[in-house]
Amino acid sequence: MLRQTEPELMLDPAQVEAYALADFSIPHNRFVELLQQRVSAESFCGLALDLGCGPGDIAARFVKAFQHASLHAVDGSLPMLSFAAHHLPADVLGRIEFIHAKLPRISLPCPDYDLIFSNSLLHHLPEPQALWRVIKDYSRPGTQVAVMDLVRPASQMAASELVEHYSADEPAILKHDFYHSLLAAFTLEEIEEQLKQARLNLNIELVSDRHVFISGLVA
Numbered sequence: 001m002l003r004q005t006e007p008e009l010m011l012d013p014a015q016v017e018a019y020a021l022a023d024f025s026i027p028h029n030r031f032v033e034l035l036q037q038r039v040s041a042e043s044f045c046g047l048a049l050d051l052g053c054g055p056g057d058i059a060a061r062f063v064k065a066f067q068h069a070s071l072h073a074v075d076g077s078l079p080m081l082s083f084a085a086h087h088l089p090a091d092v093l094g095r096i097e098f099i100h101a102k103l104p105r106i107s108l109p110c111p112d113y114d115l116i117f118s119n120s121l122l123h124h125l126p127e128p129q130a131l132w133r134v135i136k137d138y139s140r141p142g143t144q145v146a147v148m149d150l151v152r153p154a155s156q157m158a159a160s161e162l163v164e165h166y167s168a169d170e171p172a173i174l175k176h177d178f179y180h181s182l183l184a185a186f187t188l189e190e191i192e193e194q195l196k197q198a199r200l201n202l203n204i205e206l207v208s209d210r211h212v213f214i215s216g217l218v219a
């Protein structure tokens with residue numbers, strides 16, 4: 001099945017609310033667990049960057065798990081950042097600097113980061129090098145990278161089956177977005193090609209029936 005892109009930024013207030021209120025605890029906890037398998041939460045005291053942070057659920061889980069870390073979190077959608085600002089607890093907000101910017105043209109307060117992570121951003125990008133370019137621009141040798149995203153299923157039928165299996169009881173808008181996100185996602189082979197083009201030597205692994213995890217150290 002060919003890729004079908006979806007709108008890049010999530011700007012519609014109804015879409016933002018449905019996404020922000022959905023229960024992503026299983027994939028988001030899994031993301032933080034996978035991160036902890038690569039970076040010690042006890043000893044990490046560096047600066048991390050979350051690209052495409054949305055309403056900040058993973059950012060919040062990250063600062064709770066990594067008690068000594070600081071975090072910059074970027075999104076191109078003001079409604080998403082506003083949701084984060086109004087719904088995250090004050091102690092979490094105090095640990096995160098939210099930045100409104102759209103990849104790839106961003107100007108961040110720090111020249112490089114110790115850890116760069118991103119969940120569910122890649123499939124939104126019409127041009128995937130936007131993500132890999134920003135990771136290259138804001139890393140240095142030794143920066144740890146962790147990117148999780150959906151994998152494009154083989155057919156529209158397979159995408160519909162995943163939507164029914166994982167979000168049967170969710171609001172229609174969320175099911176619609178999930179289906180179109182699956183159609184917009186990349187295959188493992190496409191991601192491999194993107195990394196080759198970006199000259200990023202990262203590991204690509206399938207971590208569920210719908211998620212790929214891309215990780216490693218910048219050389």
Ligand SMILES: C[S@@+](CC[C@H](N)C(=O)[O-])C[C@H]1O[C@@H](n2cnc3c(N)ncnc32)[C@H](O)[C@@H]1O
Pocket residue numbers: 008009010011024051052053054055056057058074075076077080101102103104118119120121124125130
């Ligand atoms: C599916 S959400 C993921 C949010 C969050 N990372 C999570 O896992 O819950 C994708 C987010 O990426 C943002 N986004 C899409 N394209 C972007 C770009 N070029 N620059 C910055 N943010 C972008 C959208 O606005 C949206 O908030």
